[in-house]
Amino acid sequence: MAEKLTIRDIARLAGVSKATVSRVLNQKPDVDPATRERILRVMEEQGFVPNIAASGLAGGRSRLLGALIPSLTWPLIPELMRGVGEVVGATPYELILYSINDVNHEKDRSDIISRIVRTRLVSGLLAVFPGPSAKYLAALHSRSFPVLLIDDQGIPPENTPWISVDNRVGAYEATRHLIRLGHRRIAHIQGPLKYQVSHDRYRGYCDALEEAGIPLDPALVLEGDFMPQTGRACANAFFDLPPERRPTAIFAGSDYMAYGAIAAAEQRGLRVPDDVAVVGFDDNPSSAHMEPPLTTVRQPFYEMGRRAAEMLLAFVEASRMMHHPSQNGQFASVTPSAAVFDPPVRVKMPTSLIIRASCGASRHLHSPSEQGGGDRSR
Amino acid sequence: MAEKLTIRDIARLAGVSKATVSRVLNQKPDVDPATRERILRVMEEQGFVPNIAASGLAGGRSRLLGALIPSLTWPLIPELMRGVGEVVGATPYELILYSINDVNHEKDRSDIISRIVRTRLVSGLLAVFPGPSAKYLAALHSRSFPVLLIDDQGIPPENTPWISVDNRVGAYEATRHLIRLGHRRIAHIQGPLKYQVSHDRYRGYCDALEEAGIPLDPALVLEGDFMPQTGRACANAFFDLPPERRPTAIFAGSDYMAYGAIAAAEQRGLRVPDDVAVVGFDDNPSSAHMEPPLTTVRQPFYEMGRRAAEMLLAFVEASRMMHHPSQNGQFASVTPSAAVFDPPVRVKMPTSLIIRASCGASRHLHSPSEQGGGDRSR
DNA sequence: ATCGATACCGTAAACGATTACGAAAATTGT
């Protein structure tokens, strides 16, 4: 079956020149609908797939997208990539994975970026940055290279499209939920303050408190590092407080830290949620399997992945059309409504509060079918 | 900084021809050590990175590796990819992600493979197959395309290198551990029997029982589907048995099913591990955070990822040398000992038993420092 | 000094697409 089909073979079979075939391949104008149809049929019959390397060379583009992400072992990254993969998989584009081993290894990160620029392999980049990113993106952005930031936790450079999560509102809703359940002394374990998200979530926490007229107690706010160990340590610090100042609820800035807090509570013989309620942030896949199942703020990473991929694809296609401002040029699967993106876009995705057992109000908002054992794997 | 460096610029700067530069790029012979040095220095100074598209076109290869994997949301896949990514990242190769949405969608799978073949984009493929794979690989293998199977759960086709986990021994050790703890009535929740792994694990379970002279009770063996729900259902079936036939320990064929079994136990007021011990298989990242932390058989996916990438790289480099049988041609990071792989290689990785609280013998083999809260994130 | 071998290196032709440019064909207006 079709050992080595080239554009030339298709041209011969269809009785046209390579140029014409190339035109239909790139949905360019200047080709008769009838011939276009004929060529498409031949390609279909022969099962022709263009050689990406060749078109990348000739056109300076590549139908290759890069994904620059922190370790896949971070809980929500796979969800994100699932969304990205589904969208990209429905197009002729392929996805190149640039993953970063060590978060703190800034050199690593800029090395990868310069490599991305130099090899000119991908024609668009999707970047998940856990830290300040401006200086890394300057290189790309200055070359008018399509870049899309996801959940940038620093302050994104001007004019760079990005998509993020509304951390403040998520934290606000979580805290408000605890307040509604009757809690007045609510502690907060922050993420590392070097990340913007930590401030945003803290802000939402404060807002809810203020709204309810609850004074902020600085002793009930501690900084962690997103990992279970610090969750445990901070929770222990809270439990060491004199009884009248001790919190009855803990809002952790990440699910991992919530795990630690729960472990600390249990080690002291405190029951969750009876003695202390715990709410997390993230909705890791494993948070539904915990005992007790964790109430948490879900970050819609799957949806963000889809959305991000669609946007990036639109950018890339747009910059591809740039020099040849013609009619269409969208994939069926890419929403055509997202055609013109000239002003940089910023999208903020909404979070949702997932109520499970760890806050002591399992039946408050959800139907009984949403139990602890459920998981989102498909 | 270096807008568009090509091999031609390097050649000019170094006072040689493009051909010579290309030779050093591909670690080919026939170039004077002094010139090689000079060229390397120039490349270094200029920060030159070859254009992958161009070399892919010209050479018919590509410095691109493909990874065909099931959803990243499967618990151990990210660990695998971490290993792969680290190895590949240390070479000039890039990694293309071909991930499959729905496992049962066999058409999807073969579509992707034919796409891989047709675009001729990658020069080697690493495939994680959760089911029978022979027919999909025929297309690749027949073209002498470097392929490496990981943890193929069916029977791999002849002559295809693959790397897998010793499921039988893992299950054997887990069961033996329970026996040593004094259990005589040990139930087993199998994975889907359409997968070979399920049979292998069952086999290990039987072996341990037989070795201890414990008769196999068919009522204590049920088939699940790897997911928590069936773990719960099977466990409930066990608990419904009359007291004298009821198991005191459950060995689940996956961590997820173990989660379900623990949930079922707790719902009945049975305490884990006091009333019933539970052991899983996989060592999902979240299994350490469970309450109680889960004793389980760890599958070394990270190590497998590294190993697989190294092997695949060696294959690709070997097939690259094929027509130009010269001296060296290995990366510093790729173990040179793995140079010649002519006979297809099959590697079986050992599992390890991770003892935590859910089997009731936390301090049996491990030091106290290995606690439940520990996680393997780096 | 001459002859092979050998080591080194340059020339030029691919590789499979894209695209500027211009020519031919079809369409329109008069």
Added chain:
DNA sequence: ACAATTTTCGTAATCGTTTACGGTATCGAT
């Protein structure tokens, strides 16, 4: 019917690298 457009399509150059092939240097042996 003819000029002016407009539509459609082919020619040929080009992208950056690899590699077959052939040409010099170099060197030891005769």
